[in-house]
Amino acid sequence: MAPSPEKGTPGDDEHIAELVHRMQVYAYPRRIRISEFFLNFDKLKCGRVTKAQFGRALNTGGFKISDVEADFLADHFTQFGPNVSKPQVVNYTELCAAVEKVFNDGDLSFNSDPETNQMAKSQDMSAMTSFKPREVHPDKQEHLDHLLHRLATLCTTRGICFNQIYFDYDRGKSQSPALVCPRRSGRCNPNQFKRAFPLKGDFSPDDIQLLVDRYTTDANDVHFQAMHEDVSEVITSEPPPFPTSPLYLKPDHTVWEHQKLNPVRKLQCKVAERRVRLKERFLDFDPLRKGFCTPGQFKTVLTVCDLQKDLTTEGFKEVVAAYSRDDGMVCYALFVKDIDSIFCEPGLEKDPMKATPMPDASSTDDARRNRMVLNERSKEAAHKVQSRVTAKIVTERITLLPMFRDMDKFNKGVCTVDQFHRVMGMVKIPVTREECVAIAAQYCDRGNHQQMNYIEFIRQCDPLPEAMVIANAQMDGPYQEQAPSVYFMDGRKVKPHDSIIGGY
Numbered sequence: 467m468a469p470s471p472e473k474g475t476p477g478d479d480e481h482i483a484e485l486v487h488r489m490q491v492y493a494y495p496r497r498i499r500i501s502e503f504f505l506n507f508d509k510l511k512c513g514r515v516t517k518a519q520f521g522r523a524l525n526t527g528g529f530k531i532s533d534v535e536a537d538f539l540a541d542h543f544t545q546f547g548p549n550v551s552k553p554q555v556v557n558y559t560e561l562c563a564a565v566e567k568v569f570n571d572g573d574l575s576f577n578s579d580p581e582t583n584q585m586a587k588s589q590d591m592s593a594m595t596s597f598k599p600r601e602v603h604p605d606k607q608e609h610l611d612h613l614l615h616r617l618a619t620l621c622t623t624r625g626i627c628f629n630q631i632y633f634d635y636d637r638g639k640s641q642s643p644a645l646v647c648p649r650r651s652g653r654c655n656p657n658q659f660k661r662a663f664p665l666k667g668d669f670s671p672d673d674i675q676l677l678v679d680r681y682t683t684d685a686n687d688v689h690f691q692a693m694h695e696d697v698s699e700v701i702t703s704e705p706p707p708f709p710t711s712p713l714y715l716k717p718d719h720t721v722w723e724h725q726k727l728n729p730v731r732k733l734q735c736k737v738a739e740r741r742v743r744l745k746e747r748f749l750d751f752d753p754l755r756k757g758f759c760t761p762g763q764f765k766t767v768l769t770v771c772d773l774q775k776d777l778t779t780e781g782f783k784e785v786v787a788a789y790s791r792d793d794g795m796v797c798y799a800l801f802v803k804d805i806d807s808i809f810c811e812p813g814l815e816k817d818p819m820k821a822t823p824m825p826d827a828s829s830t831d832d833a834r835r836n837r838m839v840l841n842e843r844s845k846e847a848a849h850k851v852q853s854r855v856t857a858k859i860v861t862e863r864i865t866l867l868p869m870f871r872d873m874d875k876f877n878k879g880v881c882t883v884d885q886f887h888r889v890m891g892m893v894k895i896p897v898t899r900e901e902c903v904a905i906a907a908q909y910c911d912r913g914n915h916q917q918m919n920y921i922e923f924i925r926q927c928d929p930l931p932e933a934m935v936i937a938n939a940q941m942d943g944p945y946q947e948q949a950p951s952v953y954f955m956d957g958r959k960v961k962p963h964d965s966i967i968g969g970y
Contacts, residue, residue, distance in 0.1 A: 482542050486561075489529050490568040495652060495691060497569075501562040503527045513559040514545060520556045597689050599680050599696075610680060613673050618697045620665055629694040631662050652691025659688040721839040722913060727832060729781035730788070730804060733773055735833030738808045738825045742771050745806075748798040757799030761786050764796045776833070836913035848908045851901045855890075856927045864893050866928070870920045880917040 493500060503526045507519040515523070520543075521536040531539070545557040602610055621628055635654040654662075656678050663674055681689045724732070737744065747770055749755070751763040759767075764786065768774040777785070789801045803812070808829060811822050840848075859866065869892055871877075873885040881889075883906045890897040897905075906918045930938075955961045 478542065481538065485531065485535055485539060486564050489531075489565045492529055493527075493565055494568050495695075498527060499562075500527055500529075500565050501559070504558045504562070508554075508558075512554065514550065514554040514557050516553040517556055520558060523558070597683055597692055599689075599692060600682060602676070602680055606676065610676060613669070613677060614696060616668070617665065617677075618699075620668060621697055626664055628664075628697055629691055631664055632658070632690050635662070652694075653683060653685075653687040653689050655686070656682070656688055659690060718915075720915070722836050723832075723839060724836045724913065726839075729777055729785050730801075732776060732781070732833050733768075733785070734805050734808045735830045736773055736776055737805050739830040739833065740772075742773070744771060744798075745802045747771060748802065752798075757797055758791070758795040759798050761790070761794065761796055764798060767798075835911040837911045838907055840907060844904065844907060847904045851897065851905055852908075852927065855895055855897065855905075858893075858895050859928050864895075866893065866920075866924055869893070870924070874920075879919060879921045880912060881920050882916050883918060886918055886920065 489500070492498070500523075503523040504515055504519075507515045507523060517537065517540045520540045521533065524531055524536055524539075539561065540556045543557050543560050544555050546555075617628075620626070629652070632654050635658045659678060660674055663669070666674070669677075677693065678688055681693050683689050736742075744767065747767045748759060748763075751759045751767070765774065765782065768777070768782075774782070785801075786796055789797045791797065808825060811820075814820060814822065858864065866889065869889045870881055870885075873881045873889065883902055886906065887897065887899060887902045890902065905923070906915070909919045909923050910917060911919050911922070951961075953961060
């Protein structure tokens with residue numbers, strides 16, 4: 467080899483810049499890190515190798531550089547100094563920094579001239595590779611654009627990295643006939659491309675063939691790396707949107723009884739149903755026993771007593787506004803007094819002989835039942851259907867309760883409209899679906915359109931005899947001691963009549 471020219475001349479700098487540029491053009495589309503090929507030769511990690519190792523590393527990386535050009539680069543990057551020991555004198559770290567600079571800012575130049583760098587940055591990135599996609603027929607161009615757009619969209623939504631699919635075909639030269647492409651060339655043969663295409667179910671064979679014709683090289687290979695670059699232009703690095711299923715409720719214009727019910731009356735019924743004592747809860751926030759607390763403390767007590775869920779936001783604000791004074795404090799003492807009035811009548815101690823009834827089911831019915839407010843037309847339609855059903859039940863003596871019990875597995879006393887329609891069909895009562903909805907509107911008392919109170923329906927259609935009603939009331943009533951007989955005395959002797967006793 468002829469001796470290298472003197473370093474530092476303008477001709478040498480231009481030649482070095484050209485060689486580095488060629489290496490950048492080769493490394494960028496293949497994502498090659500040139501420093502990886504020198505690590506095996508640099509055991510001490512000093513950043514230097516011998517001239518022979520320098521050429522072998524470039525040859526291993528696949529850079530198409532002749533021996534003369536490799537020696538020229540080695541002479542240029544040779545390092546001198548007291549800490550440099552022969553034969554490891556070629557500083558490969560400077561070459562790696564120059565070549566890998568393209569991955570940081572896309573700069574394909576080696577010179578530090580601002581004008582040259584600006585020209586290199588303004589070049590199209592497609593100039594880094596000599597491959598250019600083939601032109602298709604103008605009639606197929608619109609269809610091809612549509613295919614590329616579909617391919618990019620599917621790769622984005624399904625998280626497909628297109629070039630990684632063909633990684634097994636993009637290896638070095640091997641004895642296997644299936645691996646004939648150069649290493650990291652970004653190419654494969656058409657059969658390999660079609661066999662590994664990830665979206666065969668979404669693209670027809672003709673569409674795949676059109677993509678093959680578009681990216682076929684002069685060596686009759688498919689340049690999938692160029693296709694990946696075109697697809698990646700519209701693919702963002704952000705993850706695909708998380709699938710959601712938002713809830714869109716249909717507008718319900720039905721008016722319910724609870725919309726007009728006083729929230730204090732509702733809380734009163736709930737307290738009577740659960741036998742809740744509110745005063746002791748409020749005393750924890752009122753150490754001086756003044757009878758007032760803050761709205762936050764008032765809400766905390768309702769939450770602890772499991773009453774907050776029975777109030778809407780507007781209902782809570784209405785209760786607070788009703789018992790608040792000017793400074794915003796809530797008079798809980800007056801609130802507790804109004805709530806406890808359902809248990810006993812105020813001022814009862816002034817009338818010791820007065821008897822007050824105990825809270826029963828009717829006392830809590832306002833909070834437990836939330837019925838629809840129906841107009842006269844709806845009531846008339848429901849009454850007409852119910853009269854026909856009642857006549858059928860009374861005439862044929864049909865027992866509906868066991869059939870409804872079979873539908874009500876949890877014994878809640880309610881059934882759906884569909885289940886009600888099925889029961890009517892089982893007993894052969896001709897009722898249409900619209901008529902079932904009309905009846906359900908009168909007996910849906912749980913605040914929705916589905917849960918129908920079949921117990922109340924049976925009680926209205928097939929009422930119990932008066933004697934049975936009295937017997938049930940006596941059975942459910944309080945215990946009463948047995949009254950003395952009016953016919954017999956002790957010892958089973960007949961009691962004489964009062965007129966006979968008076969005649970003696």
